[in-house]
Amino acid sequence: MKRNVVLYQEIATKIKKKILDGSYPLGENIPSEPELEKLFGVSKMTIRQAVALLAAEGYVDKQRGRGTQVISNQLFNKLSKAKSFSKIIEESGFSIKKEILSIETITPENHPVLATYFDEPITHIKRLYYLDNKPYIYYQHYIQEVTQIHEANLNLDHISLYQLLKENGYTVASFEDTFETATFSTYEKKQLQTEQENGLKRMRKSSDNSGHLIELSIGLYNTQIFPYKIEYEV
Numbered sequence: 001m002k003r004n005v006v007l008y009q010e011i012a013t014k015i016k017k018k019i020l021d022g023s024y025p026l027g028e029n030i031p032s033e034p035e036l037e038k039l040f041g042v043s044k045m046t047i048r049q050a051v052a053l054l055a056a057e058g059y060v061d062k063q064r065g066r067g068t069q070v071i072s073n074q075l076f077n078k079l080s081k082a083k084s085f086s087k088i089i090e091e092s093g094f095s096i097k098k099e100i101l102s103i104e105t106i107t108p109e110n111h112p113v114l115a116t117y118f119d120e121p122i123t124h125i126k127r128l129y130y131l132d133n134k135p136y137i138y139y140q141h142y143i144q145e146v147t148q149i150h151e152a153n154l155n156l157d158h159i160s161l162y163q164l165l166k167e168n169g170y171t172v173a174s175f176e177d178t179f180e181t182a183t184f185s186t187y188e189k190k191q192l193q194t195e196q197e198n199g200l201k202r203m204r205k206s207s208d209n210s211g212h213l214i215e216l217s218i219g220l221y222n223t224q225i226f227p228y229k230i231e232y233e234v
Helices: 002-020 033-040 045-057 085-091 161-167 188-190
Strands: 060-063 067-070 095-104 122-131 134-144 174-183 200-208 213-223
Touching: 002 033, 002 045, 033 045, 045 060, 085 095, 085 134, 134 161, 134 188
Parallel strands: none
Antiparallel strands: 060 067, 095 122, 122 134, 134 213, 174 200, 200 213
């Protein structure tokens, strides 16, 4: 019995990885139960347990006569009962596009503020979120250095920043978000294509189980386009 529990969890993890890397795309069905039985060489019961686990975690939705559809490709689905901000934006009728501006390795000691958080070389990523082709969020991510980094696997369409960290041996155990009003610099206004002097600033710190910081992300929002919203299930 113990081995069966471990086995279906292992299979669920393998299926989840294919969801996260885009092999099983959002909105499409994963292989049928008979196909998964053949693929993994296990019983129907084991596959059903694996699929049930993925459904409980919010990755798939099993519908009679329709198969099992992928409904989320986010690494974290059950952090809380809060609906993701990206989901709120999509449900508001906006199209979302993301663009990598630059990726580089930097040394924290040359940046006084970063030196308070990191003591080894880190990866610095700049990117833009667009809503209906209008710049909406200007992001700067500072993360523990990752290997084989290139733009294609950072567009967040097929792999999230947190999945990238996980695949490089970093496991996010906790988040801390801080929100405040920020005055945009000339460069930031240029990136956001706005004359607005002030906007929303969100700073996220992500840590591992030991409390070691592995991500510092700073996002500047042009709230004239869309306000930052949080929706919770009751």
